[in-house]
Amino acid sequence: MKTLLYILQKEFIQVFRNKGMLPIIFVLPIVQMMVLVFAATYDLKRVDIAIVDNDLSATSRQLVSKIQGNPFFKISGSSQNRGDANYALIDNSADLALIIPQNTGKKIGNNGAAPVQIIVNAINGNSAQLSTAYLSGIISAFNSNLMIEKGGKVPGVISGEGISARYWFNEDLNYRIYMAPGILVVLVTVIGLFLGGMNLVREKEIGTIEQINVTPIKKWQFLLGKLMPFLIIGLFDLGLGLTLARIAFGMPVTGSLLFLFSVAAIYLVVVLALGLLMSTISQTQQQVTFVAYFSMMIFVLMSGLFTPVESMPQWAQTVNYLNPLYYFVLIMRSVTLKGAGFVDLWPKIAALAGYAVLFMSLAINRYRKTV
Amino acid sequence: MVETNEKVIVCKNMVKRFGSFVADDNLTFDVYKGEIFGFLGANGAGKTTAIRILCGLLEPTSGDISVAGCDVYKQTEQLKRRIGYMSQRFSLYEDLTVYENIRFYGGIYGMDAKVRRQKTDDMLEKLGIADQKNRLVASMPLGWKQKLAFSLAILHDPQIVFLDEPTGGVDPVTRRQFWNLIYEAVEKGITVFVTTHYMDEAEYCDRVSIMNNGRIEALDTPQRLKKLYQAENMDEVFLKIAR
Known part of the structure; x- marks a missing residue:
């Protein structure tokens, strides 16, 4: 000892x-x-998005301004040429691109479905999924608004406003x-x-x-x-x-x-x-x-x-x-x-x-x- | 010199092989209590291997060997209480002071604190470095370090002290002083087993063995060896054997 x-x-x-x-x-x-x-x-604080608006209608501008108003997204470039979006994804100036085709506004006006395209840089799968989910969220909120504006009713679903989630152990995430x-x-x-x-x-x-x-x-x-x-x-x-x-x-x-x-x-x-x-x-x-x-x-x-x-x-x-x-x-x-x-x-x-x-x-x- | 017939090392047919290389080939010798036993040989002759086996640091391939009454196969830990060892490589802690080194080595041999302090004072007095006890060993000259290392190797009063080329790289005056310390240890009844390259040091030994290629070629007092090989000094004896 x-x-x-x-x-x-x-x-x-x-x-x-x-x-x-x-x-x-x-x-x-x-x-x-x-x-x-x-x-x-892994916190996603800011995602750069490139917008290719080939429609240039009131509807498409509304959608773009919704994205612009979201603190999560920063519009890093707008053009009418989808090639620009491709370049932006390659040189990392954008993390994802939203492509709004021609006649989107017109289709919606005629009560039809109008597809848009989202292209994501998915090298990091995790952040790719997260930013896609955010963008989809904005688009579906936009859709709901459209429906209400047209006097239609949103089908009876669980509305986001009704749920209040509580995060345990790390409340502010x-x-x-x-x-x-x-x-x-x-x-x-x-x-x-x-x-x-x-x-x-x-x-x-x-x-x-x-x-x-x-x-x-x-x-x-x-x-x-x-x-x-x-x-x-x-x-x-x-x-x-x-x-x-x-x-x-x-x-x-x-x-x-x-x-x-x-x-x-x-x-x-x-x-x-x-x-x-x-x-x-x-x-x-x-x-x-x-x-x-x-x-x-x-x-x-x-x-x-x-x-x-x-x-x-x-x-x-x-x-x-x-x-x-x-x-x-x-x-x-x-x-x-x-x-x-x-x-x-x-x-x-x-x-x-x-x-x-x-x-x-x-x-x-x-x-x-x-x- | 204290000459007795009591054997402190009995080594019969020591063999150590590393793969196909035979480092020690059938070494047989006895060392008597109180003598200075010189272990000579060229570099690579097998001296260090043999000394390591005798200290319980290395297990021999075969042979009957007992040191200070302990079997080198089974009783190595008991053996280590009874021997002192000073290796070629400098073995004090350079980042400790003189005093801290002594306290550490004294402590691990279970020496009583009072006894240790007394011995420390005596030792530092004898070495003439009583005023330097709080100096870091790293800052001391090589000759001092070697004298201190030797004094530490015999601090716990071992029966035998093994010195593996203890005076390498120091000046003749310091070597002479070092040998005075060895004589003092012998007076206290400690047996000294020493390897060296310096043939003048071989003359100081009671008996020397000369190794070549893993074998002991000669073993006797320096006087008899000189006579036998018709040589003026040990240098010539060594050259005749080692060629």
């Missing part, structure tokens, strides 16, 4: 004496919170509040996966590990010494990140902070142990960085941080049970936004605790005191 204290004392002195550590501790959370959260957004807990998970993961492992491999590179290996230090003591400082840094950075998110975009922590930090500590042990495991099979800092970076990319992209896990193919959802990030992203969002507690989340916490034990045992087992 005493031995462990001496090891911890040595590791803490070294970590905090390292001048490169301070920027990592303070700059990393600030950059992630202030840059990544704003960048990682603020995307930043949705992303911030996830980005905090990435922050904690970077610290866990990289710092502990790199610290161990550094001792291999310098050669001090050989001196350690001829002492009676136990393997678990040595690895625990490598783990503890970064566990504390990780928790500190989580606190810093939560504070920043609170100040900058009012992200709440609805659930218990103590609970959140306890689970975060378990998660940090998982990623730190994984980093240490990688370092026991690597000889240089480059090697361990590469392996950690590669795994982190896969973990992050599969975790449900950016894309809903439920939309992934079944095999990917199954694989995600092996992904510690999947659990922690879910836990973070549930605790901060929904106020979930142990009772709601215990199976996920149990899974994380299981991985913590598993990876730590593997790391201790893989660490060799012989060369």
